[in-house]
Amino acid sequence: MASSTTSFFLILLFATSFQFLESKQLSVSFPINRVSVPTHKRRSSLGAAEKITDSAAATANSPSFDYNYHNAFKYSMALIVSLPIGTPPQTQKMVLDTGSQLSWIQCHGKTPQAAGGTGTQKSEFDPSLSSSFSVLPCNHPICKPQIPDFTLPTTCDQNSLCHYSYFYADGTLAEGNLVREKFTFSPSRVTPPLILGCATESAESQGILGMNLGRLSFASQARVPRFSYCVPSKHNAGENPSGTFFLGQNPNSGGFRYINMLSFPESQRKPNFDPLAYTVGVAGIRIGGKKLNISTAAFRPDAGGSGQTMIDSGTQYTFLMDAAYSKVREEVVRLAGANLKKDYVYGGSLDMCFDGNPSEVGEKIGEIAFEFDNGVEILIEKEKNLDDVGGGVHCIGIGRSESLGVTSNIIGNFQQQNLWVEFDLTNRRVGFGPANCNT
DSSP states (O other): BBBOHHHHHHHHHHHHHHOOOOOOOSOOOBBBTOOOSSSSSSSSEETTTTTOOOHHHHHHOOOOOOOOEEEEEEEEEEEEEEEEEEETTEEEEEEEEETTOEEEEEEESOOOOTTOOOSSSSSSSSSGOOTTTTTOTTTSSSSOSSSSSEEEEEEEOOTTTTEEEEEEESSOEEEEEEEEOBBBEEEEEEEEOOOEEEEEEEOOEEEEOOOEEETSSHHHHOSEEEEEEEOOOOSSSTOOOOOOOOOOTTGGGGGGGEEEEEOOOGGGGGTOOOTTTTTEEEEEEETTTOOOOOGGEEEEHHHHHOEEEETTTTSSSSSOHHHHHHHHHHHHHHHGGBBBBBTTOOOTTTTOEOSSSSHHOOOOOOOEEEEGGGOOOOEOOOGGGGEETTTTTEEESSEGGGGTTTSSSEEOOOGGGGGGEETTTTTTEEEEEEEEOOO
């Protein structure tokens, strides 16, 4: 997830998005939270200092139940989980996204309405079949905040319902109405009604499970103490292997090594800092056993908030600010420049791409490691550094952040393959554990 405050940035993202329209697109799902895409003249959004009432407040005041839920997910360019929503539950496919706040489901072709109503067209989620479904009216405090902070761009639609618009960095738009609905994990494990989006306009085939630190994320509203996932490795282009997702305690966590999430003063957060992201401190990068000459300042936010480093399951590849990326590319070119595909950029972002045998290229480059404090690291084996992007071309899964128009370092899911990643919200830390994630 990334932030922006200028219309220039929005224009830049529109321009960038056109480069993604290839046969195989990049997956970049963090929303541009501070740029609203209004459908009506009046615009408002969730207030940072506002007290959330109704279902959200009820959730915050209720004790968290003992989560003990795990399930498989499909991994393509994103982590696609299937969750039971509504009463009785309807299984919904959602992208597990630690870079987004708002969760939303597909309600295409149906105007959201109170339970018991009827719709005119079939949709993936049918509100009329759920007794726990309800809509948020325009006069709800979330739709009419006292202190706008543009975390959740909302408007009032022609039906006096609370309308939201999310514009994502890959150029896609998701919009619809805010509603309340329960997640029914089992007869004895049912969340209170949570606020989520019921999308009426989206080109995607699944929704989003927002899991960042925002107060309206699923993790926050449902009071999830911790969650984890294990991203499987992909052996062939077009393959969609299965990984594992836990809500609550992971029985493998005894072998995890943890790093603390970082926090920064308010004066250092704006305009580019995202306070809702899982921000961590990278100590360095190694390639082929050699530690690159990159200052740790390249991985920390500057006075304007640029340069923070976040773990984002919703972004496919890793993106680095130029101070770090230029050093990485320089070393890759030194090691395997003879195999580099000249004047080729995949998806408008990846420019370390190669023709020929990927095993030979991987052997030349070696392992790539992201180092953290206390000796914790994410180690990508040499045969896993290159992604098959089609046409016999393989690319290092690392791009320049500026190519997306963002001002953060983002560690994406491609670099999280064969690794347990746990977000311990209770203790504000992130854990890692090497694993064979292919189930």
